[in-house]
Amino acid sequence: MSLINKQNHTWLLFLRQLGLEYIDKSWLVPLGSSCRCAGGSSLKYKKGLTVDNDLPSTADIVVIGGGVMGASTAYHLAAAGAGKVILLEKETYFGQGATGRCAGGVRYQFATEINVQLSIASLAMLENFEQDTGQDPLYRKCGYLFVLTQEAGVAKFKSNVAMQNQLGVHTQWLNAEEVQARLPMMRFEDALAGTFHPDDGLADPNSVVMGYIQSARQLGVTAFTEVSVQDIDTADNQVKRVVTSSGSIDTQVVVNAAGPWAGLIGRMVDLELPITPIRRQMLTTTPLPELSSDFPFVIDFAQSLYFHREGTGILTGMSNPNEKPGFDQSIDREWELVAMQAAADRMPMLENAGRQMGWAGLYEVTPDAHPIFGATPIDGFYLVGGFSGHGFMHGPIAGKLMTEIILEGKSQTVDVSSLDLARFDENRLIFEYNVV
Numbered sequence: 001m002s003l004i005n006k007q008n009h010t011w012l013l014f015l016r017q018l019g020l021e022y023i024d025k026s027w028l029v030p031l032g033s034s035c036r037c038a039g040g041s042s043l044k045y046k047k048g049l050t051v052d053n054d055l056p057s058t059a060d061i062v063v064i065g066g067g068v069m070g071a072s073t074a075y076h077l078a079a080a081g082a083g084k085v086i087l088l089e090k091e092t093y094f095g096q097g098a099t100g101r102c103a104g105g106v107r108y109q110f111a112t113e114i115n116v117q118l119s120i121a122s123l124a125m126l127e128n129f130e131q132d133t134g135q136d137p138l139y140r141k142c143g144y145l146f147v148l149t150q151e152a153g154v155a156k157f158k159s160n161v162a163m164q165n166q167l168g169v170h171t172q173w174l175n176a177e178e179v180q181a182r183l184p185m186m187r188f189e190d191a192l193a194g195t196f197h198p199d200d201g202l203a204d205p206n207s208v209v210m211g212y213i214q215s216a217r218q219l220g221v222t223a224f225t226e227v228s229v230q231d232i233d234t235a236d237n238q239v240k241r242v243v244t245s246s247g248s249i250d251t252q253v254v255v256n257a258a259g260p261w262a263g264l265i266g267r268m269v270d271l272e273l274p275i276t277p278i279r280r281q282m283l284t285t286t287p288l289p290e291l292s293s294d295f296p297f298v299i300d301f302a303q304s305l306y307f308h309r310e311g312t313g314i315l316t317g318m319s320n321p322n323e324k325p326g327f328d329q330s331i332d333r334e335w336e337l338v339a340m341q342a343a344a345d346r347m348p349m350l351e352n353a354g355r356q357m358g359w360a361g362l363y364e365v366t367p368d369a370h371p372i373f374g375a376t377p378i379d380g381f382y383l384v385g386g387f388s389g390h391g392f393m394h395g396p397i398a399g400k401l402m403t404e405i406i407l408e409g410k411s412q413t414v415d416v417s418s419l420d421l422a423r424f425d426e427n428r429l430i431f432e433y434n435v436v
């Protein structure tokens with residue numbers, strides 16, 4: 001959920017989406033107290049009586065997880081006529097996991113061809129998202145500006161930009177003076193160079209998730225919140241049944257789209273998936289009237305420190321290189337102070353800003369920082385996960401590719417056969433350098 005000035009608009013939009021859904025299915029009961037919902041709200045809603053709360057006992061496909069991957073996969077499966085599709089989300093609302101806690105950044109600038117190709121396909125889908133789903137994804141092209149302060153980064157980014165240009169992605173190379181000229185409100189005396197793509201930017205995670213969920217429901221998907229998958233039964237190496245907190249569903253096909261929790265779902269079929277949850281956190285500031293309206297998404301690459309405009313303030317975050325794997329989503333106050341100081345050192349106007357809101361979420365990290373698509377050694381058990389910090393932007397295409405893999409046997413729109421689970425055992429890793 002986006003914050004500060006955008007929060008009212010986005011939050012109302014989110015509620016309206018929920019409200020529309022709940023007109024058919026249940027009532028929303030305003031409690032009037034405060035909670036944080038995927039980025040902040042001043043309202044709390046309780047799910048009331050539902051008229052469609054019986055879990056079906058059979059399905060053609062069960063999708064586990066109501067974040068961007070599950071929502072996109074369910075939508076694309078339904079659009080392709082995949083039969084009876086059920087989506088299960090354990091939380092009270094969809095998109096409360098990594099998706100709702102993410103920075104909303106979307107970019108073409110990656111270090112591997114496959115990630116650039118995923119961006120080309122996925123950002124085109126964001127452009128058409130409203131036409132396809134009726135929901136505006138609030139895609140705002142403010143550009144991403146990577147600032148490079150170390151020689152190693154300069155050399156690597158130079159070859160990345162050449163590769164991106166070859167693929168038709170017109171990322172611009174900036175020298176040190178050009179970086180400083182574009183960011184007069186920041187201190188980058190140590191900048192060596194930078195890269196900029198004007199069509200990189202931001203989109204709204206909840207709009208994307210709810211756009212897909214609503215459209216999927218219209219296409220016949222049954223999507224449940226507050227249903228937690230607890231086990232998966234198999235026989236003769238084939239998926240047979242999904243056991244949930246609300247009953248069991250007989251099915252031959254399961255899609256594990258559980259994001260940072262994908263490893264726990266894998267263990268239900270005795271698979272160890274190389275997806276590690278790692279906490280990341282960010283905060284937003286009170287309004288900064290001096291901030292220019294065209295301020296881009298700025299990344300101080302060496303520090304993994306980023307800034308983008310959020311309403312009339314700034315959203316900023318910095319990766320903690322010492323963060324240990326785990327499911328803790330509480331805010332690390334000590335690290336927040338370190339990150340705030342680093343941010344103020346780069347952007348002195350932050351010394352006069354207040355902290356508006358902060359939160360933490362989980363990256364779902366793989367050993368090569370690339371996602372995992374497709375089949376697994378268990379028949380009928382599919383995986384879409386491990387996007388390592390850039391899954392929101394690749395969510396639209398990921399759901400389409402999963403649909404192609406499940407229904408047609410292989411990905412068609414982008415060939416992601418190299419991003420299979422087997423690559424970890426077969427030593428075919430492809431490293432992504434542009435991880436923030």
Ligand SMILES: Cc1cc2nc3c(=O)[nH]c(=O)nc-3n(C[C@H](O)[C@H](O)[C@H](O)COP(=O)(O)OP(=O)(O)OC[C@H]3O[C@@H](n4cnc5c(N)ncnc54)[C@H](O)[C@@H]3O)c2cc1C
Nearest residue numbers: 065067069090097098099102103105229259361391392393
């Ligand atoms: C702080 C932060 C900043 C980020 N910034 C960006 C960014 O700027 N751009 C970008 O592209 N990406 C960003 N990402 C990464 C992005 O958020 C993720 O890659 C993406 O959202 C993953 O989507 P998902 O659907 O796989 O996971 P999730 O959104 O986590 O969805 C998985 C869902 O599965 C549900 N689930 C888990 N277990 C069960 C169960 N047993 N039963 C039922 N449901 C279950 C969870 O509740 C959850 O809702 C960021 C992530 C974080 C944490």
